[in-house]
Amino acid sequence: MINIALFGLGRIGLMHGKNLMRNKNFNLKYVYDINKNLTKNTAKKLKAIPINKPSIAFNDKKLEAIFIASTTATHIKLILEGVKNKKAIFCEKPLDLSIYKVNYCKKKISKFNPKIQLGFNRRYDPGHNSLKKELIKGKIGKLEKIIITSRDPAPPSIKYLKQSGGIFRDMMIHDFDLTRFYLGKDEPSNLIASASNISDKKFNKIKDFELATCLIKSKNGVQCVITNSRHCSFGYDQRVELFGSKGMIVSENKREKETSLYSNNFTSSKSSFMHFFIERYKEAYKLQLIDLAKFIKKNIKPLCEFEEGRKALIMANAANKSLKSKKFEKLIF
Amino acid sequence: MINIALFGLGRIGLMHGKNLMRNKNFNLKYVYDINKNLTKNTAKKLKAIPINKPSIAFNDKKLEAIFIASTTATHIKLILEGVKNKKAIFCEKPLDLSIYKVNYCKKKISKFNPKIQLGFNRRYDPGHNSLKKELIKGKIGKLEKIIITSRDPAPPSIKYLKQSGGIFRDMMIHDFDLTRFYLGKDEPSNLIASASNISDKKFNKIKDFELATCLIKSKNGVQCVITNSRHCSFGYDQRVELFGSKGMIVSENKREKETSLYSNNFTSSKSSFMHFFIERYKEAYKLQLIDLAKFIKKNIKPLCEFEEGRKALIMANAANKSLKSKKFEKLIF
C-alpha cells in the first residue's frame, strides 16, 4: 500500500479522498486543508490523520506520495516541496495560471526526475479513451479531424470565475489536452480562438466568456475544433468525434438511465445526461488512480504528466492571444 | 410495356394507379370502380380509359394483367374471371374473409397454373426485406425468435371495421404473412392469440378488438410474437426483430426527417414516425410492381402469391378460434 497525503478537501478533494480510501493500492494517511474544521471532519470520514500543515506530510519518510487537490495558486509550491522531498505527486489541473511559474518549476524539478501525474481526467474516460485505442489500431485510417464538444450545465459562481484564469485556462484546457492526446506525436502547431457572450452578460463584467470556439491545426494538417459553453440547458454535454480516412469514431454523452418516451408530438425522447463531472467522469477518476499506483510502484508512465499540464497551458495562452491578434497563433512548446 | 387494368379506385387504388403510371414496365390501360364518377375523374388523372364494367378489360385480348384493389368481397370473383381470361393478376390483401371461398377458388384455378401476386407489401419494405436477406446470409445464425410490432396510428371508421373481418383477418394478417416470410421452409405450426379492449370501448359493440397479441410456434421451435394495436398515439409503429443464435437484426421505424431536440427535461427527442402505410411503405409499393413486371414478363416468382394469401387467412382464423378455445390451435395448411 502506498502511503499518500491529500491536500485540499473541497468538493473534488473529497471525491478523490473517497476514491483513495476505496482503492486497495493506497493508504490515505494524511489529509490537509487550509480550513481546519474541514480538515478535522473530513479526516474522520476518510479515516485519515488530519494535519495542520503540509510539512508534516513532506517530512514523513514513510509517505510516498502527495495528492494535490487544493486551489490552483498552491499547486506549484506544493509540487516543488513534494519533489524536493522525493514524493510522487498527483496534481489536479491546471498546474498554474502563469506559464512563467510553470516553466520555472519545470527547470527547478528537472534534475530530480520526478514522478508527477496530471489530473486530466478525460484521458481516462472509458469512452474518450477507447477512441484513442481504436485510432492506434487503425480503425479509422489516418486521423484527419478532431471535433470536441464540452459544455457545462451551468456557470460557476462569479467568485470562482474571477480566479479561474478565464474560459481557456480553466475549462478549455481539458480539451486542449484531449486534442494533444489524440494527435499523439503529431503536435498541434497553430491555433485561433473565438469567444463571445450572448445570453449571460455577467461574463462581460469580468472580461471572461461564456462561449468559446477554437480551431487548431496540427503539424500533419489535422484540423481540430473545440466548442465550449459555460451553460447548457440539457446538461453536461461531453462529446468527441474523430474523423479519419477510413471511418469515424464518436464518444457520446452518457445517461444515468436509458429510457425513452414516445408521445403525441415526439418519439424516442431520452432522459437527461449525467449531471456534471463527478458523475460523468466517475470511472475516469478511479482509473487515473490505478495508473498513479502503477506509476509509483512500477514506474509505468501514466497517460499525463507535468508536461501535459504545461503544454495545455501554452495552448490556452495562445487562445487568449489570438482573441486580440485575430490570427492563427503559433504554438511553441 | 404490360397493358394492365386497375379495379378499385379508392385511396389505395389511386396510389397503385399512380405507381403503375410512373412505372415504365406498365401501360395503365383501363381503370374501373363501382363509382362511375370516381372512375371518370381518376381515369383523367391517370391518363387511362375509364370502363363501366370489368368485362371490357377481361375481353381485351391485348390486356395482359389486372390489378385488384377493390373491396375484399370482390377479390375472388375477379380472380376467377381473370384467371379464366388468362390475365396475370395482382390482388390486394386479403384474398377474402372466407377460407371456404378461397379454397374453392384455389381448386378452380389450379389447372390454369395462374400468375397471381398477393399484395403483402411488407415483404417488399427495404428494411423488413433486408432482414430476410441477412437471415439467409447467416448473419444471425439459426433463427430463434421473431418479434413483430404493428400499431396503426388510429382506428378506421366503424363502417370499415364492421366489414373488415376483425383485427386478425384485416390487420394482423400482414404480420402472419411476415412471420411465414421469415420462417421460410419452416412453417408455423401452432398459434394462440389474446385480444382485448381497454381504452376504446366501441370495439366491444362490434365484437372486435383494438389490442391483440399472438404467440406462434414453428415446426422447428421458433417462437414468434405479434403485437397489434388499432391506435398508437405516437404514430404508425412498424418494427420487426429477428433473434438468432449468433445475433439479432431489427427493422426499426422510419421518420420523414431525422431531427432531435434537446431541452431542459429531455435529450435527443425525435420527430414523429411516417404517418401511415402509404408513406411508410411507399418504397415497398413501388418494389412490388417491379416484381409483378418480372413475374409477367420473365415468369420469375414474386415474393408472395395466392398461397401466401390463403395461408395467412388460415392463421387469422386459427387466432380467432384460439380466443374461444384458450389453447394453442394447430395450423393445417
Add this chain to the structure above:
Amino acid sequence: MINIALFGLGRIGLMHGKNLMRNKNFNLKYVYDINKNLTKNTAKKLKAIPINKPSIAFNDKKLEAIFIASTTATHIKLILEGVKNKKAIFCEKPLDLSIYKVNYCKKKISKFNPKIQLGFNRRYDPGHNSLKKELIKGKIGKLEKIIITSRDPAPPSIKYLKQSGGIFRDMMIHDFDLTRFYLGKDEPSNLIASASNISDKKFNKIKDFELATCLIKSKNGVQCVITNSRHCSFGYDQRVELFGSKGMIVSENKREKETSLYSNNFTSSKSSFMHFFIERYKEAYKLQLIDLAKFIKKNIKPLCEFEEGRKALIMANAANKSLKSKKFEKLIF
C-alpha cells in the same frame, strides 16, 4: 447502524457483502457459508466476524437483520428461523422451488407480521423503475401492453441448470415479478408459455429450455409478453416496453461506454452491453439496500416482499403447466 448477518458467500453473496460494507446504514457483523474456508477469507475481506453456524447470528440479540444469499434450498429454513428470532430478513430470489413449502412458510410466519424483503433487483433498476413512476404519473395513459425482453449472455453450467428449477422458476421469475410490478393492482389472470431448444441441444437432456416466451393477460385486459433466452451473442439483453393509450415508455439496454464506429459498410455501430447482472443491475443492488434500511428502521414497505416471491413462483408453475396443457392457465394467488 443495523447489525446484519450475511448467509451465503458465493458470487452474489460477496457482491451483497461489499454493498452492505459500504452502506452507512449497515454494520455487517457476521458472515456465514457452508464452506468454512470461504467464510474465513470472505470475513477478512468484508471486515466481519466469520461464524460456523447460522444459529450464532440468530441468537445474537443485538443482531437486527439477516441477509440470505445462500442456495435456494436453504431459503425457507433460514426465513423460518429468522422470523422466529425476530430478525428482519432480506432473501434472494427465488423463495423456493416448491410452492407447497412456500405456502407452508407463509402460514407459519403470518402471526409474526415479519419484515421480509425479496431480492427482485429489477424493480430497483433506475431505468425499469422510472417506467413505473412515469406510468403512475399518467405519462402513457392507460397501460395496454407490457413487453419484456430478457436474455442472458450465456447459459450457466449444467450443474447449476439441473438444480435451477428450470427456465421459468430460475430466470423468467424475474420477469413475472416485473409484470406484476407494472400491473400494480391489476393482477395477471391468465398465462400461457412456449419453450424450445434450437441451437443448444444440451437443454433437451435435462428437460429444460434455452428459449421461452410467455403471454400473460391481466384482469383488465393488459397483454404482457415475456421473451427469454439462455444465450445472447451480443450480451445481456434487458429491455422493458410499456405501451399505453397515450404513449410508450421503454427502458433500454445500458453500455459501459457510449462510443460509435462508422465505416465502409455500417454506421453508428455501438459497443457491447454491460456484461451481466452484477454490472447491469449494480445500481439496483445498492438501491434495494437503501429500501431495506428504511424497512427495518422506519417500517416503510420495500418494493417487494415475501408475497412477491410467492406470486412469481405461482406464475412460473403455471407456465410449466401450460407447456403440457397447451392452454391458458388461470392464475390463482
Add this chain to the structure above:
Amino acid sequence: MINIALFGLGRIGLMHGKNLMRNKNFNLKYVYDINKNLTKNTAKKLKAIPINKPSIAFNDKKLEAIFIASTTATHIKLILEGVKNKKAIFCEKPLDLSIYKVNYCKKKISKFNPKIQLGFNRRYDPGHNSLKKELIKGKIGKLEKIIITSRDPAPPSIKYLKQSGGIFRDMMIHDFDLTRFYLGKDEPSNLIASASNISDKKFNKIKDFELATCLIKSKNGVQCVITNSRHCSFGYDQRVELFGSKGMIVSENKREKETSLYSNNFTSSKSSFMHFFIERYKEAYKLQLIDLAKFIKKNIKPLCEFEEGRKALIMANAANKSLKSKKFEKLIF
C-alpha cells in the same frame, strides 16, 4: 401551368427535369444542352421540345421561366439574357466563380426587379429546414452556435475539381449559405478557414484541398463552425447542430432503411447513409420547385435569391483569403 425551359441536361439537370415533369405547376416546354444528342434523347424522356440554342426559349413570349442547370461559367450570361427577356429564373449554385462578374450582373439586372431563385437545396431539406422553424419558434432560446458537418462520399474527378473553383466556392458554399439561413438578420461578420490534404495527395497538385474547416463569427457573437471533407468512407455525412441558450436542435443523417445489426462485438450497427445529394436531398429538390411556382405565380419570395448566391460567394472568397493571411477576414457584403 408555368411554361419553363431547362438549360443543362447533365446528371443534376436531368434530375431537375424529371421533377419539373412531375410537378403539376410546370410545363417543361424546352430542354437545351450544349450536347445535341443529349438534348434530343433527354427531350424524349422528359416529353419536352429539344432546342439547339437558348434564344429559342428566350424569344418564346409564352415561356415564363428558365431553369439553369448548365455549367457554372454559363450562369451569369443566361441570367442576364433571361432577365432581359423578362423570364423568371431558377439558377443552380454557384452563381459564378468571380465576384466581379456577379456584382456586374447584380448592377445590370437591378432595374428589372427580376425574379431569381438560387439552388441552395439545403434550405429546403425537411430536416435542416425544420431547424430554422424551431429556432424562430424560440425552441432553443437565443442562437449561440451553429455546427455544420458536410462530407462527400468521394471526391469528384480531377477534371471537375480543376474547374470547380476550389473546396470553398464549390462545396462549402452550401454551408456558408446555410449559416446565413440560420443567422437570419444577424449576418456573419468575420471568418477564418483552415484547409489541408492528408490522405489524398492529388489535391496538392491542383492546389485544392480535400479537408477544410471554417470558423465564422456573426455580428451578435454567434460562433459557427463548418467542417468539410471531399471523402467520407461511411457515406454522405450531412448534419447541422444549432445550440442555443435554452436547448439544442440537430438535423441528423438519413438512411434508406432503418435496420440494426447486433453481434458478437457490436450492438445496434446501422446501415449506410443515403448515398449522395440526389438521394439525400430528394425532397428538398421537389420542395424548392414548389417555392419557385409560388414565386412566379404569387410573387411569394423563395428561401433563396440572387443575393444569397452573391453573399455565399463573398464568404468563400474570404475563406480563401484567410488561408493566406492566417487571420480573421471581415465580411463585407
